[in-house]
Amino acid sequence: MTEQELLRLVGTIGEIDAPIMNQVRERWDSLTKPPHSLGKLEDVVVRLGGIQGSIEPSVSKRTVLCFAADHGVVAEGVSPSQQVVTAEMVRNFLDGGAAISVLSECCSCDLKVFNAGMVHQVEDSRIIQNPVSSGTGNMMREKAMTRDMTFQALSIGYNAAVREIDEGRNLLLCGEMGVGNTTSASAIYAAVTGIDPARITGTGAGLPPARVQHKVDVIRKALALHNPDPADPVAILCAVGGFELAAMCGVMLAGAVKSCAVMVDGFISGASALLAMLFHPRVKEYLIFSHQSGEEGYQEVCRHFAIDPLVNLNMCLGEGTGAVMVLPLIDNALSCYYKMATFAEAGVTEIDV
Amino acid sequence: MTEQELLRLVGTIGEIDAPIMNQVRERWDSLTKPPHSLGKLEDVVVRLGGIQGSIEPSVSKRTVLCFAADHGVVAEGVSPSQQVVTAEMVRNFLDGGAAISVLSECCSCDLKVFNAGMVHQVEDSRIIQNPVSSGTGNMMREKAMTRDMTFQALSIGYNAAVREIDEGRNLLLCGEMGVGNTTSASAIYAAVTGIDPARITGTGAGLPPARVQHKVDVIRKALALHNPDPADPVAILCAVGGFELAAMCGVMLAGAVKSCAVMVDGFISGASALLAMLFHPRVKEYLIFSHQSGEEGYQEVCRHFAIDPLVNLNMCLGEGTGAVMVLPLIDNALSCYYKMATFAEAGVTEIDV
Secondary structure, three states, rough: OHHHHHHHHHHHHHHHHHHHHHHHHHHHHEEEEOOOOOOOOHHHHHHHHHHHHHOOOOOOOEEEEEEOOOOOHHHHHHOOOOOHHHHHHHHHOOOOOOOOHHHHHHOOOOEEEEEEOOOOOOOOOOEEEOOOOOOOOOOOOOOOOOOOHHHHHHHHHHHHHHHHHHHOOOEEEEEEEOOOHHHHHHHHHHHOOOOOOOOOOOOOOOOOOOHHHHHHHHHHHHHHHHHOOOOHHHHHHHHHOOOHHHHHHHHHHHHHHOOOEEEEEHEEEEEEHHHHHHHHHHHHHHHOEOOOOOOHHHHHHHOOOOOOOOOOOOOOOOOOHHHHHHHHHHHHHHHHHHHHOOOHHHHHOOOOO | OOOOHHHHHHHHOOOHHHHHHHHHHHHHHHEEOOOOOOOHHHHHHHHHHHHHHHOOOOOOOOOEEEEOOOOOOHHHOOOOOOHHHHHHHHHHHHHHHHHHHHHHOOOOOEEEHHHHHHOOOOOOOOEEOOOOOOOOOOOOOOOOHHOOOOHHHHHHHHHHHHHHHHOOOOOEEEEEEEOOOHHHHHHHHHHHOOOOOHHHOOOOOOOOOHHHHHHHHHHHHHHHHHOOOOHHHHHHHHHHHHHHHHHHHHHHHHHHOOOOEEEEEEHHHHHHHHHHHHHHHHHHEEEEOOOOOOOOOHHHHHHHOOOOOOOOOOOOOOOOHHHHOOOHHHHHHHHHHHHHHHHHOOOOOOOOO
């Protein structure tokens, strides 16, 4: 997909359906419980109604799209894992041993795994091979991606999401695997928000606290070198992004264009979400933020953008696990919405206020 | 059960199994994910191991025990609901139309409903009839319960829990239905913690904010009248408690005596939990706090007692819904614990720190 095509499609993103949302709220208030007493879960069902344009929303057909890619910046010693772990974990995803494999099976969620640009190859017919390149450039010395690469990576996610939606999926979830991608995500947060990298950079997947300062220094140098426009998501992706981060951003854009809700996982996909919201602010209405990451600074970002994730279980696993983990909560909420009795049906006296 | 018998049993509560918990932690750390990256859910599985004395904990057989009762204090206008709603909602529980009915079915949790002392009767063979009396006394004018009534109500819960555990249940959940019971719960919190009632009294199930001050005044007068010893759970229950609150406290005591985990719901069962912890501080180790109630002041109580509920979804429905809602999260965590591959099995390189 060309840059022009993608930007034209993003321009078509519409508002979600407010009258439908009011009807869903009315249904909630007719049920035998105190008003709004299912809290955030009522709100999610209201928004799903607005996104799907239906007072009978559903998330019965869902897929978690996991994009794997590598990051040149790991040469700077920002990760405790060797780069081969990206490929080893992708094989683990496919073989059913990873958390995302177990959770997607438990939660009746299809799992699709994409090679968006790994350094080490996984030859397996179950992986969808869409590599942009063999890892990104090292952001501390060069741009992570050219403009062409960035649109290629955005298109991987966009096209994958469109295929899923056209096949009848009503909820998409985002996941990733990429050694070094918390560095890219922290750099994106700092670039978009202007927050000091020291306040938005943490231990990622097990970096010793003593080495976090080095990770901060790398991010500072990369941002000083490229100085991307904080309002330009493409410039930020080129400078400090990653193939999997761009691909997830593409999924979110496609969800908004095609009126399909997209669940955001935690720290990494949250960075993709901020960029998607820079492409078009209405994208936010189509996103369901699942998990409040414990990674340094994420809470501040959430406050800044009025994002209120559903839960905070102190998870920091990535892969899309936070998003898949909370699926049963949404299933439970929808069951209440469809199966609870109204005050009239149950003969329960409404409150007297 | 006599007072002496119950206190003797409480004295037998033992510590949970620390060596088993270490073994469960070691298993978690061997799995292909960053250490402790499933956060609070890893901690729950560790504690279930310690409670059950097994490195293979299970919550496959679970029952939510719902106790319904009425409160004399509703004569003071502290609730927006009429007292008949307690019985109407109990019928709705049984007929499958209430949130707790829907959720317990979705989450494969048995639901048992007890009449612990309602004013209006529900004649139905599916309700377990254990009424202590026809509602409690009005705490603003007299003690809510005599000492005999309090032990009778504690025994309802204790005996119900023992029956479930003896039949092979490995997780119990607490729920309640009782118009006026947020007033009783707020009074218990104030009595135990010494917090000003104004800081721990909210709108309950839909009281208009303008009437909360009156509810606070009622609680203040009741506590001034009875002045219960803040360290004596029986005195507090007699003064400002309720049959369902005492019954849930009894479930928690039985869980600790018989080494079975008990899930605490939100604001109401949280008050029962504080009292159970006054009976014996070790009870806390057997409790899983499920939902951070949005009710005024609950967060302060949680901080005070180092209680960290799993989620905060802004739910305020009672019935046990918060506890049942999060069951799938624990199921998911156990699935990860049992089904994920170890680093050795998957051939994934461990992090290099």
